[in-house]
Amino acid sequence: MIDPRISIIDERLKEIDRIIAVSSGKGGVGKSLIASTLALSLAKKGYSVGLFDLDFTSPSTHAILGIRDERPKEEKGIVPPRVHGLKYMSITYYSHDLATPLRGADVSNALVELLSTTRWGKLSYLVLDMPPGIGDATLDAVRFIKNIEFLIVTTPSRLAFETVKKLVTLLRALRVPVLGVVENMKMNDSKTIQQETQKLGLKFLEEIPYDSMVEAAIGDPDKLLQTTLADKVKRLCSKILETQASTRLAGEQGRKRKV
Amino acid sequence: MHEWALAEAVITAASEIAEREGLKQVTRVTIRVGELQQVESAILEFALSQLKTARFKRAKFEVETEKARLRCRVCGHTWVFSKRNLDQATLEAIHFVPEIAHAYVKCPNCASPDFEIEQGRGLWLQTVRGVK
Numbered sequence: 001m002i003d004p005r006i007s008i009i010d011e012r013l014k015e016i017d018r019i020i021a022v023s024s025g026k027g028g029v030g031k032s033l034i035a036s037t038l039a040l041s042l043a044k045k046g047y048s049v050g051l052f053d054l055d056f057t058s059p060s061t062h063a064i065l066g067i068r069d070e071r072p073k074e075e076k077g078i079v080p081p082r083v084h085g086l087k088y089m090s091i092t093y094y095s096h097d098l099a100t101p102l103r104g105a106d107v108s109n110a111l112v113e114l115l116s117t118t119r120w121g122k123l124s125y126l127v128l129d130m131p132p133g134i135g136d137a138t139l140d141a142v143r144f145i146k147n148i149e150f151l152i153v154t155t156p157s158r159l160a161f162e163t164v165k166k167l168v169t170l171l172r173a174l175r176v177p178v179l180g181v182v183e184n185m186k187m188n189d190s191k192t193i194q195q196e197t198q199k200l201g202l203k204f205l206e207e208i209p210y211d212s213m214v215e216a217a218i219g220d221p222d223k224l225l226q227t228t229l230a231d232k233v234k235r236l237c238s239k240i241l242e243t244q245a246s247t248r249l250a251g252e253q254g255r256k257r258k259v
Numbered sequence: 260m261h262e263w264a265l266a267e268a269v270i271t272a273a274s275e276i277a278e279r280e281g282l283k284q285v286t287r288v289t290i291r292v293g294e295l296q297q298v299e300s301a302i303l304e305f306a307l308s309q310l311k312t313a314r315f316k317r318a319k320f321e322v323e324t325e326k327a328r329l330r331c332r333v334c335g336h337t338w339v340f341s342k343r344n345l346d347q348a349t350l351e352a353i354h355f356v357p358e359i360a361h362a363y364v365k366c367p368n369c370a371s372p373d374f375e376i377e378q379g380r381g382l383w384l385q386t387v388r389g390v391k
Contacts, residue, residue, distance in 0.1 A: 001291070001383040004272030008264070011271065056358075077264030078355065091359070094352035098362040101372050109381065110358040117264040117355070 005116035009144050012077075012115060015122040016050070019145055020179070020240070024153045025163020027058075027132040030184040031153050033214060033224075035129035036064040037233040038151075038240075040221055043085040045237060047124035050080065050087040054141060055131040056110055057102050062092045066219035077117045084221045089118055104136040111140050133163070134170045142174050149177045151205075151240070154193060155185045161196055168200055179243055180205035182236060184229075205239050208232040261355060262298055265382055266306035270315070273387045277314055282389035285318040293380040294327040295340055295357040297350060318389075327379025329364070336368035340379065357381070 013019065022035035032055070039051040053061040065083055072093055073079040080089040091100065091110065102110065120126060128148075131137045141148060150171055154160045164181065171178050180203030183193045187210050197204040208229055217223040224230060269290060277285050288307075292298045300322045307320045327340035342350055345363060352359045357380050365372055 001385050002272060002276075003381060004268040004290075004384045005265070005382060006268075007272035007275055008268035011267070074261060076267075077261065091356060094356050094359045095362045099372070100359065100362040102358055102361055103375075106358040106361065106376075110356050113356050113358075116268050117261060119264070 003112065005112050006144065009112075009115045010146065012118060012120065013126075013145065013147075016120055016126045017124050019126045019128065019148050021054075021128040021130050021138075021141055021145075021148050021150050022153060023130040023138065023150050023167060024132045024160070025134075025165070025167045026160055029132075029153045029155045029160055030208075031132070032060045032064060032129050033229065034151075034153055034182060034184060034208075034233060034236075035127050036061050036221075037224060037230050038237065039086050039125070039127040040084060040225060041230065041234050041237045042125050042127070044225065048087075048122060049085070050089070050120050050123045050126040051129065052088075052114075052118075052126060053090040053092070053129045054111065054137050055129055056091045056107055056137070057100060058131065059090055059092050059095075059129075061088075061129050062090050064218055064224070065221055067092070072118075075119070077119045078114075079119050079121075087120060087123065089114065107136045108140050111137060112144065115144055134167055138167075138170075142171075142176055149179055151179045152181045152202075153184055154181060156183060156187065156190060156193055158192070161193055165200065168202065178202055179240060183207045185210045203239075203243075206232050206236045262302040263306045263310075265298065266303055266310055268382070269307060269320075269384060270310045270312070272384050274312065274314065276384070276387045277389060280387075280389075281391050282387070283314070283391060285315050285387060285389040287319050287321070287386065287388040288315075289321045289323065289385040291323050291325050291383040291385050293325050293357065293376075293378070293382070295353060295360060295376060295380045296382060297342075297354040298322075298324075298382070300324065314389075323385075325379045328377045329360075329366075330375045330377050331366035331369060331371055332373045332375055333371040334366060334369040336366055337377070338367055340364070 043049040070081040080087040181197040194204045
């Protein structure tokens with residue numbers, strides 16, 4: 001018996017130019033805020049952008065974007081609604097505020113279901129807000145999304161960076177392109193993370209200072225785009241746009257998905 | 260018409276198998292659908308009939324539904340999924356993402372949401388038969 005849903009995933013994603021997974025080794029580093037701000041900033045630059053919250057057990061981008069009554073349309077599958085200029089998809093359309101405890105196999109099944117039935121249409125960018133670490137969602141995202149690229153977020157903590165090393169080791173073993181590392185919530189001018197990133201042979205893309213204004217901007221994307229975090233993410237956007245050609249080439253040569 | 264998206268997946272996967280096995284004409288495709296998915300067999304079959312390519316001209320699609328059986332990981336109680344006591348919005352949410360059942364369904368014995376879907380979940384392509 002085979003799961004036919006897997007065979008249609010490529011078709012569902014074929015009109016998307018780039019798929020960027022915002023990931024981290026551990027939780028609490030600001031992935032969801034950076035993923036949301038990145039998606040909003042790319043949309044402001046005029047690109048067609050989607051945002052997909054893949055953190056099924058602890059989703060938070062719906063709170064960042066201030067999602068209220070928006071719902072996907074059912075049209076030969078699921079069509080994500082447009083929210084603040086983004087095509088936005090989240091499991092919270094279905095789970096609302098309820099706790100949804102999922103084990104690994106459930107996470108994989110939910111991911112396959114949503115990847116095989118969501119109709120994104122044409123997009124320049126699809127930003128994925130990943131759960132932390134190298135568990136089922138990360139492994140499956142890499143397995144099912146052929147042209148995925150990773151953007152890694154860390155804090156200045158050496159503990160956070162320890163887990164980044166494991167994530168990078170995994171992504172390299174799976175031959176997945178890594179755009180680089182973003183250091184978030186910086187409180188001083190230490191260069192430790194920058195140096196450690198370079199030691200790993202990765203690009204240090206941006207440092208974002210701890211921004212006390214961000215908390216008050218949660219639920220209000222216009223306000224979020226006025227924060228220092230957003231200013232830095234806009235610079236990050238430009239760097240991501242520059243990296244396009246080289247990483248995509250590496251990804252296409254390096255990986256072929258086998259079902 | 261969530262069924263339409265699933266029907267497209269069935270045709271794509273069955274075409275891949277037919278290609279691999281050198282089947283010029285597919286005559287019979289059997290599909291198993293988990294009850295939790297709450298797929299309308301008639302809609303799925305209609306979508307399959309609309310989507311079939313030349314290779315499937317003579318194909319008969321058989322859709323079989325598998326009962327959903329759940330097992331609590333805390334107390335070990337086993338029970339059968341029932342639509343009773345679930346409102347329309349909840350059933351629809353489970354239809355779109357069956358794992359969402361973990362947000363709404365609890366073990367009838369100990370009220371734990373930590374249960375295993377032993378059977379009756381997902382969409383499976385069982386057999387693809389045809390002539391070479």
